Structures are given as C-alpha cells and as structure tokens.
Amino acid sequence: MQEVSVSQHIPPKAVSAVGSVRLKDPSKADFCYDRYYCSSYSWGEKFPACHPVNGIHHSPINLDGNMTRNKSLEEIHLIGFDKAPPGQWKLRNTGYSVVLDLGSNLAVHGGGLPGTYRTVQLHFHWGDSTMNGSEHTVNGRRYPMEMHIVSIKSIYQNLTEAMHDPSGLAVLGVFIDVGDLDNENFTVISNLVPSVAYKGKSVAMKPFPLLNLLPAQNMSRFYRYHGSLTTPPCSQIVMWTVYEVPIYVSQQQIDAFAAGIYYSEEGANKTLLQRNFRHIHETFTREVYASRDATLVSILAVASPCSTVDLVLLALPLLISCLP
Template sequence: MTIWTAVFLMVILSYIEADDYCYNEPYCDPYAWGDFFHSCHPLLEEHHSPIDLDLHMSRNTSLDALQLEGFEEVQGGHWTLENDGHSVVLLVGSGMSVSGGGLPGLYHTLQLHFHWGSPATNGSEHTLDSRRYPMEMHIVSMKSIHPNVSAALDDPTGLAVLGFFIDVVYADNVHFNYISQKLSTVAHKGQVSKIKPFALMSLLPKHNLSQYYRYHGSLTTPPCSQAVVWTVYEVPIYISWTQLAQFTSQIFSTEEDAEQVTPLQNNYRHIHPKFSRVVSASRDARVLLATAGRPVSPSVVLGLFHVCLLGLLTLVP
C-alpha cells in the first residue's frame, strides 16, 4: 500500500465516521454499509428490508385494520421537522399509538420520514410486484414496554413501521401541504423547523387502511437492526408533481454553507431477498392477490383500473 493510498483511506474512514453513511458514493452507499455497520451486512437468512412484495404470499384473515390512536386528533404543542442529511424527518412527540392488526403489543408513534428518487427516477424503498413508486413514507412507532429506541432495537419486534407508497397526480394534496410548504425551511442538512401539528390521518388513505402486507424485517438505514414489524399499505398516498419536486430537487444532503451543495436524491436502500420469511396479505388486501388468478369483483377491477391509470400518469414528463 502506498502512502497516498493510506492517506486516502484515512480520509474516507474519517468521513464515514463523521457522516455515518450515504446513498450515492461507492465508499458509503447501501452496498458498503456492511463495511462500517456490521448489522447492515446482508448475511444469508438474515431479515433485511426493504423487499419486493410479490405474488408469493398468502392471505392471513386475522390481519384486520390496525388501531391508530390519536391519528384523527390535532396534538398540542409543536412538532419538529428536520433535515438529518439522509431524509426529512417529522418528530411528532407523544399522543399517538399503533396497535391491533396482528401487532404484538402497543407501539408509541415517534416520527415519520420519507424516501424518494430524483427528477428522473422513482425512489420508494419497497416495491410492489417489482414496481417502484416515486416516494415512500414511513411512520415509526416503538413498543411501549421499552424505555428508549436503543432497547427496542434489541427486540425482534421492538419497532412497528407503517410504510405508505406515494404516487403522483396533477393536483396538490392539500393535506400534504402541512409538510411540503415547510420544506424550504429545512432544505439543508442540520436545519430544523417547528411545525404546527395536524391530524396525521389526513395524510393517509383512510378508507383503505385494512389493505396491507405484513412481514418481519429491519431498519432500512444503519444500524439496519432486525427489529421491525413491517406493515406496508397497498393503496398509495397521492401528491402532485410540484410537491414531489420539492423533495427531489430542493432538499440537500449538505449544510447550507458547504462549498459544494449536493441534492439529496435516491435515498433508498436496495431490495433484499426474503429467504424463508413469511409475507402475509391482510384480510382485505386486493391488488397482488387479485392478479394471482383469484376471482376479481367489479369493484376491484375498477380499483385496479384507477391504479393503472395513475401509474401511466407518473410516466408523463
């Protein structure tokens, strides 16, 4: 090893330690995370996320709609919106919880965050029958028996994450404006802004919350702890092209005074094998199981037509 190679490696290692991880540089992107975070290495039979939600699943009739306590209410105080250099995170404080729907306990909701692509690429973490959506939103909740997240990460079911695909139409989602209109205040890494609480349910496809897919997996960011009960909903949230562009073009992974400003784009982890894991469709899940040769009702056909039409709209530049 030459002295210059050694110096280069020292610089890279110091950068990794200071900045944790990245998405777009070979030395710190998701394929390299295992070099610096042991639990991110996708060893055989380990339960990593995200995965492709394909036709190889069975229906579990015991999986009904989750109980989302406090999601219909406007919480007191203020919430905090933050750019942590890897995503935009909304810290929602206390007052909301998730339970039921086959979850092993009560989970207190902590935060939600987003994953997205670029102006030319989609960026959801999970894929639905190999389709990647423009964005994905994760609502993160911690099992109530744990005093903190560190303790929860040692429990295979310590966290419950609700995943929502985000698709694009032409009209603004007025409820999503609660977040999108504040993005300019957290455009750069490290910026924090107060946000007025709103009913979180207003963001969600509330008439389709009994339609989802369930599996056990991991965090999709370091330390990639295999401590997550995933609930991924099949009906997406819809936002406008303008609202999508606020993420893909106007959020940066660098600080405001950085010499070179870098857009935060394609902040998603690659798809991982399911191996022997069981992936279940909820009692009312429709899209994937309907396409597997089962009888399809007229209402499902209409729903599939709507999904396909909106999918075509996302291809329009």
C-alpha cells in the same frame, strides 16, 4: 375502541437514533446512498448487521405473488391519529431524510401487531428526476416516494431497550404516487420543506391529524412481514405494515424533496439528497402476509428479471440466423 395510554415520553436521543444519521464530510460519511464508498451495498463494511449474510430479515423487499392471505389481519387501531395533538411538532433535515418528530400523543396497536407502540416520528424516501424513490416495490414497481411512520413498543423506555426485541419497532409504510393536483393535506409539510433545505435545519410546525396523510378509505388493505431498519445499523427488529393503496400528491410536491433537499450543510458545496432508498433484499424463508382485505399480488404479474439489454442479446442469435 380500546383506550390506550401514550403519556410516556421517549427521550429525544432514542427518537433521533431511528430518524437521523450523523453525516460529516461526504468523503468520511457514516453512510450514504449514491457513492460507492458509502452506498447501501457497502454499509456492511462499517455496520456488520447491514451485510445481507447477517440474518434473513433485511428490508426493504419486493412485494409479489409469493405472499399468504391472513384473514386475522384486520385494520390497525391508530390512537390519536384523527385529531391534532397539543404542542408543536418539528420538521428537520437529518442529512439523509426529512423527518417529522411527532411528540408523545400517538400510538398504534391491533391489526396483528404484538403489542402497543408509541408513535414517535415519520420520514420520507424519494428518487430524482429520472428515478422513483420508494424503498419497497410491488412486482418490481418503485413508487415516486415512500413515507415511514415509526413507533416503539410501549413496554420500552427507549430505542436501546427495543433493539433487543425482534418486534421492538412497528413501521407503517405508505406509498406516495403522483396525482394531477396538490394534496392539500400534504401541503402542510411540502410548503415547509424549503425551510429545512440544508442538513441540520429544523422548523416548528403546528400539529394536524396524522390520518390526513394516510389512505384513510383503505386502511384495512396492507401487507405485513418481519424486517429491519432500512438505514444503519439495519437492526432486524421491525414489524412492517406496508399499505397497498398509495396517497397522491402533485409532481411539484414531490420535487420539493427531490430537487430541494441537500445532505450538505448551509454554506458547504450544495449536494442534493436524492435516491435515498436502500436496495431490495430477498425474502428467503420469511412469510409475507396480505391482510384480510388486501389484494393478493398476481404471480403472473411479476416483472421479468431480464433487462431490455438482456432481451436484445438473447435475440441476436435468432436475428443472425435469419440473415440472408
């Protein structure tokens, strides 16, 4: 494996711009997820680039049968992911997600990515007790959670520079599904979640091999497309890699996020942070690629756009005609 230097440090300001948001009073929030005045459907009012008419590279998207096999997309090289780096990492509640800052010892390259990227942080998206919370969907299916590992192209000193490059960021998306048992590798994070229950809280943690949080036996199976940040300012600068195979954690570990994280500060009115995912966007003319080893999603399996209510309404005329 080619050795890649990742010694350059990314300023904290650049990292936080990707993985945090400054939420103040909920009624005056820059953005949110579940209130009409700041939900993802209204982000475009304060952040013009978030409006779906501004560009065709918005994220997330639904991954379906309209994708193309690209045999040149082989497994991404993950530099430093197989060992615990020195120093400390920081887990924090930004008011919109739980973020793990990863320092400056990790990088990704290859696998069709246009360059080497320094890995700076990861964060999570989840739902609540009644709804799954992944950002991307597969044939309309939403997984319980999704983890994003964020990297900045190494030729840039900070995020501000990378924002001018359509491929300035590379994000690895990992679906998280429910299994029968606790995931021991995930426990190092889920056990610390209560320590960052409130916005602004943070806790230092001992680094571990980041590969432990990935579908290690299925790393060559992924989908690739050009998209955007899924939070404001919604910049369309992301090379997305979404792994086909999820990792599995227990329901209790998912509940640590969905029922234990608040977007409010300690001492304020307790308001759970839930359903922190952006709505699905059209792919338009974009190519969505399946890697050499990924499973092509069947077009026949695409979920019907009709809801149960729609189907009932459509059936009413037939039912009425059958009445005596």
